[in-house]
Amino acid sequence: MTDTAPGPADRTTARRYGTRPTMKDVAARAGVGLKTVSRVVNGEPGVTPDTERRVQEAITALGFRRNDSARILRKGRTASIGLVLEDLADPFYGPLSRAVEEVARAHGALLINGSSAEDPDREQELVLALCARRVDGLVVIPAGGDHRYLAPEIAAGVATVFVDRPAGRIDADAVVSDSFGGARDAVAHLIAHGHRRIGFLGDQPGIHTAAERLRGYRAAMAGAGLPVDDAWVSLGPTDPARVRAAATAALEAAEPVTALFAGNNRVTVTVVRVLAERPAPAPPVALVGFDDFELADLLSPAVTVVAQDAAQLGRTAADLLFRRLDGAGGEPHRVVLPTRLIPRGSGELPPSAP
Amino acid sequence: MTDTAPGPADRTTARRYGTRPTMKDVAARAGVGLKTVSRVVNGEPGVTPDTERRVQEAITALGFRRNDSARILRKGRTASIGLVLEDLADPFYGPLSRAVEEVARAHGALLINGSSAEDPDREQELVLALCARRVDGLVVIPAGGDHRYLAPEIAAGVATVFVDRPAGRIDADAVVSDSFGGARDAVAHLIAHGHRRIGFLGDQPGIHTAAERLRGYRAAMAGAGLPVDDAWVSLGPTDPARVRAAATAALEAAEPVTALFAGNNRVTVTVVRVLAERPAPAPPVALVGFDDFELADLLSPAVTVVAQDAAQLGRTAADLLFRRLDGAGGEPHRVVLPTRLIPRGSGELPPSAP
DNA sequence: TAGCCTCTGGACAACGTTGTCAGCGGCAGG
DNA sequence: CCTGCCGCTGACAACGTTGTCCAGAGGCTA
Numbered sequence: 001m002t003d004t005a006p007g008p009a010d011r012t013t014a015r016r017y018g019t020r021p022t023m024k025d026v027a028a029r030a031g032v033g034l035k036t037v038s039r040v041v042n043g044e045p046g047v048t049p050d051t052e053r054r055v056q057e058a059i060t061a062l063g064f065r066r067n068d069s070a071r072i073l074r075k076g077r078t079a080s081i082g083l084v085l086e087d088l089a090d091p092f093y094g095p096l097s098r099a100v101e102e103v104a105r106a107h108g109a110l111l112i113n114g115s116s117a118e119d120p121d122r123e124q125e126l127v128l129a130l131c132a133r134r135v136d137g138l139v140v141i142p143a144g145g146d147h148r149y150l151a152p153e154i155a156a157g158v159a160t161v162f163v164d165r166p167a168g169r170i171d172a173d174a175v176v177s178d179s180f181g182g183a184r185d186a187v188a189h190l191i192a193h194g195h196r197r198i199g200f201l202g203d204q205p206g207i208h209t210a211a212e213r214l215r216g217y218r219a220a221m222a223g224a225g226l227p228v229d230d231a232w233v234s235l236g237p238t239d240p241a242r243v244r245a246a247a248t249a250a251l252e253a254a255e256p257v258t259a260l261f262a263g264n265n266r267v268t269v270t271v272v273r274v275l276a277e278r279p280a281p282a283p284p285v286a287l288v289g290f291d292d293f294e295l296a297d298l299l300s301p302a303v304t305v306v307a308q309d310a311a312q313l314g315r316t317a318a319d320l321l322f323r324r325l326d327g328a329g330g331e332p333h334r335v336v337l338p339t340r341l342i343p344r345g346s347g348e349l350p351p352s353a354p
Numbered sequence: 355m356t357d358t359a360p361g362p363a364d365r366t367t368a369r370r371y372g373t374r375p376t377m378k379d380v381a382a383r384a385g386v387g388l389k390t391v392s393r394v395v396n397g398e399p400g401v402t403p404d405t406e407r408r409v410q411e412a413i414t415a416l417g418f419r420r421n422d423s424a425r426i427l428r429k430g431r432t433a434s435i436g437l438v439l440e441d442l443a444d445p446f447y448g449p450l451s452r453a454v455e456e457v458a459r460a461h462g463a464l465l466i467n468g469s470s471a472e473d474p475d476r477e478q479e480l481v482l483a484l485c486a487r488r489v490d491g492l493v494v495i496p497a498g499g500d501h502r503y504l505a506p507e508i509a510a511g512v513a514t515v516f517v518d519r520p521a522g523r524i525d526a527d528a529v530v531s532d533s534f535g536g537a538r539d540a541v542a543h544l545i546a547h548g549h550r551r552i553g554f555l556g557d558q559p560g561i562h563t564a565a566e567r568l569r570g571y572r573a574a575m576a577g578a579g580l581p582v583d584d585a586w587v588s589l590g591p592t593d594p595a596r597v598r599a600a601a602t603a604a605l606e607a608a609e610p611v612t613a614l615f616a617g618n619n620r621v622t623v624t625v626v627r628v629l630a631e632r633p634a635p636a637p638p639v640a641l642v643g644f645d646d647f648e649l650a651d652l653l654s655p656a657v658t659v660v661a662q663d664a665a666q667l668g669r670t671a672a673d674l675l676f677r678r679l680d681g682a683g684g685e686p687h688r689v690v691l692p693t694r695l696i697p698r699g700s701g702e703l704p705p706s707a708p
Numbered sequence: 709t710a711g712c713c714t715c716t717g718g719a720c721a722a723c724g725t726t727g728t729c730a731g732c733g734g735c736a737g738g
Numbered sequence: 739c740c741t742g743c744c745g746c747t748g749a750c751a752a753c754g755t756t757g758t759c760c761a762g763a764g765g766c767t768a
Contacts, residue, residue, distance in 0.1 A: 020510045022724055033748035038726060046746060063506035068486040069426045070724035073753050078423070080466075089452040089665070091445050091648070098443040101469055110483060112434075112466045115455055129464060132422040152417035156374045269648065276652055294445070294623065295649050298630055311443075376754055387718035392756060400716060424754035427723050 021062040030058035041066055072134065080104075081321065082130035083113040084123055085141040092265055092291055092310050093141070096163070099314030100139055107322050109136065118204075120144025131158055137321045139163055139314075145206055147172070159324040163317040165208040166334065173324070175317040175335040177308040179209045179290075182339030183216025184223075186261050186288040186306045189341060191224045195259040195286060195351050199232035199250035201243060201271060202263030210235055213263050213290060232257050238266035240273075247274045251285065258351035259286035265293045272299060283352030288341075297344055304347030307340045375416040384412035395420055426488065434458075435675065436484035437467040438477055439495040446619055446645055446664050447495070450517070453668030454493055461676050463490065472558075474498025485512055491675045493517055493668075499560060501526070513678040517671040519562040520688065527678070529671040529689040531662040533563045533644075536693030537570025538577075540615050540642040540660045543695055545578045549613040549640060549705050553586035553604035555597060555625065556617030564589055567617050567644060586611050592620035594627075601628045605639065612705035613640035619647045626653060637706030642695075651698055658701030661694045 023037040030037070032051060039047050040055040047055075058064070072078045083100050085093045101111045112130060116123035123143040127150065130138060137159035140147075145168035154160050154172065162174040190198050200217040203210035214235065221228050231253035234246035247270070250257045262268040268289030275285055289296075292307035316335055377391040384391070386405060393401050394409040401409075412418070426432045437454050439447045455465045466484060470477035477497040481504065484492060491513035494501075499522035508514050508526065520528040544552050554571040557564035568589065575582050585607035588600035601624070604611045616622040622643030629639055643650075646661035670689055 024724080027748095034724095035726080035748055035750095036746090039747090042726085048746070051746085063510065065482070065486050065507070065510075067427075067488060067724055069423055069432065069488055070753090071726075072423045073421070073427055073724080073755085074726045076753080087452060088442070088455065089449040091448065094445065094448040095443040098441060098469060101442065101467075105468075110466060110468065110487070112464055113455075114459075114464065115452060128419065129422075132419050133464070134421060134423055153419070156417065156419075272649070272652060293648075295626070295647075295653065298626060298653055299649065300654055378754080381718095388754095389719080389756080390717060393717090396756085402716070405716080421754055424723090425756075427725085427753090428755050428757085430723080 020067070021064045022067070023064070025062055026055065026058045026064050029062060030054045076134075078134050078136055079108055080110040080112055080133070080135050081137040081139065081318075082127070082133075082135040083111055083139045084116055084126050084130070085113065086118050086143060087115050088113065090266070091293060094310075096141075096310040096314035099311040100318045103315055103318035103322065107325075116141075116143040118143045118207075120146075124149055127153075137161070137325055139317050139321060140167075141165060142167060142208075144168065145208075159321055161317045161321045161324070163313055171332050173317075173320055173332045173334075175313055175320065175337065177209075177313065177337050178339050179212035180216040180219070182290060182306040182308065182341075183213035183261070183263075184220045185216075185339070185341050186290065186347070187217050187220035188223070189304070189343070189347055190259045190261065190286055190288060191220065191226070193259075193286065193348055193350060196226055197229070197232065197255055197257045197351075198226075198259045198261060199247075199257040200234075200261045200263065201246050201250070201267050202235045203238055203267070205235040210263055217261055229253060229255055231255075235263075238264065238270075240270045243267050243270040244274055247271050251278075257285070258283075259288075259347075259349075262287065262289040265289065265291035268293065268303065268305070272303060284349050285352070286347055286349040288347040290339075292342065299346075301346040301349065302344035304344045305342050307342050308337065312337060374421070375418045376421070377418070379416055380409065380412045380418050383416060384408045430488075432488050432490055433462055434464040434466055434487070434489050435491040435493065435672075436481070436487075436489040437465055437493045438470055438480050438484070439467065440472050440497060441469050442467065444620070445647060448664075450495075450664040450668035453665040454672045457669055457672035457676065461679075470495075470497040472497045472561075474500075478503055481507075491515070491679055493671050493675060494521075495519065496521060496562075498522065499562075513675055515671045515675045515678070517667055525686050527671075527674055527686045527688075529667055529674065529691065531563075531667065531691050532693050533566035534570040534573070536644060536660040536662065536695075537567035537615070537617075538574045539570075539693070539695050540644065540701070541571050541574035542577070543658070543697070543701055544613045544615065544640055544642060545574065545580070547613075547640065547702055547704060550580055551583070551586065551609055551611045551705075552580075552613045552615060553601075553611040554588075554615045554617065555600050555604070555621050556589040557592055557621070559589040564617055571615055583607060583609055585609075589617075592618065592624075594624045597621050597624040598628055601625050605632075611639070612637075613642075613701075613703075616641065616643040619643065619645035622647065622657065622659070626657060638703050639706070640701055640703040642701040644693075646696065653700075655700040655703065656698035658698045659696050661696050662691065666691060 023034055027034045027037045032055060037055055040052050081104050083097060104111045114126040116126060120143050131153045140162050141164045142162055147167045147170050151170055160172055162172055164176060166174040166176060187198060202213055205211055232250050236242050260271055262271045271287060289303055289305045292305045296303040296305055377388055381388045381391045386409060391409055394406050435458050437451060458465045468480040470480060474497050485507045494516050495518045496516055501521045501524045505524055514526055516526055516528040518530060520530060541552060556567055559565055586604045590596050614625055616625045625641060643657055643659045646659045650657040650659055
């Protein structure tokens, strides 16, 4: 079958379509040995300028490009790292991914990435596929809560750093934001502006950051001696329909909230929409969102947020990863990056009814 | 050196840290042949349930994971595609990248991506690195204007599809939006609302889409018999400082513009800021932006845009790529996706002075 | 019981590269 | 003139997997 494929007329260089020249071909054409070609390609010393020139000519004439799969197989290092995140299309992960890429690039590595879509099975599938590719290291934003499946890989030498959320049921490096503290600050900010009935709309409770932010919310409320009505709190998927329903429920509860704390940027955006769409006589509702987002300052009112630096998160994780790859040992690190409250107006609205 | 590394005490399974078990190890432990392990790992038929069980046990006991580098070397296909774009952190490219990833996933392929940062050299470096990895196909958002360096790769069988902008100086598949038509519609819309002095702020003129949008702008102006003042038009990098300066220049020209057409989402966002910051007595200025963006509808005024579907762009390109990989031949395709004008208010403001 | 067929399992080469090692000149010193 | 060394080059094995091919066991038929 392959032999019957039409090839170029030139018998001496006849190759099937899709078959690339190898160092052997280059060596034959240049009239040198295989290893000499390897030396030239890798810039190793010990090659006469004349020989080198002949090899270079053969390389360009044949359009040779070194096959890195073979190189990787031989050398054992792939010069690539894997990044598993939730959704590349989420504006929170774009900058994070880019930051990881830049660090990788500085270390001469390529980035292979995949979206888990917040599905633990898909996360595992992706991670193991990356391990099979023998990536040198992994940066993982966990979707699942159990990463014991990674233990053999880590033991085998795949450096792994978790970002945004810690690993589940194994001890591993992690770089996270201070979700608890940020959430507590956000809610305390609302309380300081006179609110007593504050709602919390968050991501799925299984997600570590969501749970931490809920904990921060409860801590702030408890700290101020305020009760929390079940109708004010809702955790779940961040699709607009669910968030809309949850926001509406909190706003129309028997004891309606006068302020909302949104657990991440997806939720915040939907809440902004809900608040903007309320019919005219509705009283203004205060809002603080976790995660900054573009144009938050140009909405009216501008949206007060607890900002975390996604790029910094990615950079820190990647730096840690490469330090591990360079041989840094020691116990797993847990790095916690601070968050920053940015008051812009929406969080400073007074409660509409006492 | 390697032999002096501390290893586990168990001599029978002693391996250097970082060395993984191979099929040979599994075969030895299970007491079967190498090929039998291969059969089990790949789910090939012809293995008794009992043998299969023994092999599976050995696999889990040793923590074996197939080395895909070796597999790739042997099989010739990598089941991975490369995506080279400008900046993963740009909200336009996130969804595009995700869409490409989903299509790749449906075909069992991984996605390796890299950001060119709009630097032609970096683009070439990335593309060639991906070719050396023997990706099966490439999706490229070109930064440079000359892709002749890719010709040997394409000839060697690397399927390549360009997205968002066509390839330069080679004939290749491309999937683009109708920049010219979209821009013409946008400007025509402003003209229909009474504007006669309309500015255009675009990306660098070397970028195909920027040039096309400029052409659309000029076509619409010429079509309405309107003159274009040089002070109204500015193309260049999209960093906020430059865009601010350009916008200010157009707004404070001898003949100030009453409307602005922004050439992409980065520019639009900065223009929105500039307009929002103008001191009170300043007359309102109409605005239409190329590219939709999140929350555009919630600004005041809401921003009228020419929307292009980034995800659709990516999906279409990836579909085309995999069709090529599945053997679809024929001349290079040029797919042009339509744009859609979404009136929201900012484009419908009347000119402030006749 | 001989012969044939099926089914399972294993030996071996090959993929394209790099590391090791040995050979072959030429040149300087004795 | 011989010895030893050095600079350049190439032969060969190995990396871990898969495809090809063959051997042996066992069951069936004649």
